[in-house]
Amino acid sequence: MKDKEILAKIESGEEHALDYLYKKYYRMMTKLVISNNGSEQEAKDIYQDALIVFWQKAASGKLVLTSKISTYLYSICLNLWRKELDRKSRLSNEEKDDVEFIDNDKKERMRIINECIDQLGDTCKRILTYYYFDQMSMQEIANNLNFANTDTAKTKKYKCKKRLDQLIKTKYSASDFLD
Structure with missing residues (x-):
């Protein structure tokens, strides 16, 4: 199927067009995530989310493609994966801050106890x-x-x-x- 046919089928609500897209670009889209420190499950999730975003925009009839569907899907996947990496990075930094706080707290408690033991x-x-x-x-x-x-x-x-x-x-x- 060509991109225009796929868009027309999506606009008319034919879900097999979504299955077609999923299978056709699966390897390319999941490879993007996996090659950028993602797991296979994360890659699947990102790709499914990207397809939903694409489906919603295409089904609304407001999508004007200036590139191939594969390029558009790729950019959606890339943006979703970047957001996920940012979220993970923030969580990781929060955990590090918590660990540092706990370490300082432990040190202070040990200082108090040692002072009293003396x-x-x-x-x-x-x-x-x-x-x-x-x-x-x-x-x-x-x-x-x-x-x-x-x-x-x-x-x-x-x-x-x-x-x-x-x-x-x-x-x-x-x-x-x-x-």
Whole structure:
């Protein structure tokens, strides 16, 4: 079919003209998206959207083609894909901003906790550091600090943790730690 025939069939509502266009230009249009960092599914979606745009303009009778249908479809696909890439880029940048915010937030929380741990005294500082940062077992902590047994280490850890919690609560509000 020639372009004028296709347009006439679309204007008269013959949907097989759309099937014809889909099959005829499928490879060319999907290749455009795939070769520009798109997946096959994204390529199909873009091409289908482009065909809908073309169909709506052609069916309205207001479409005046100054080029071949393939060129017109190609430009629609290209524009739709550029918009999709822009959207993805914005989303990616927003995610990066969120990650940066979370990292800064974590650093600030760690700074607050470390500052309070430093105020606890050497034994508590060592117990909490061994347990939470170095992931040592209670047995290892008891051995390193020359405690009588693991129960002594557990009791001391509990008391140190409680003191740390109280210190943090008196110095900082809950909003410093909650989102």
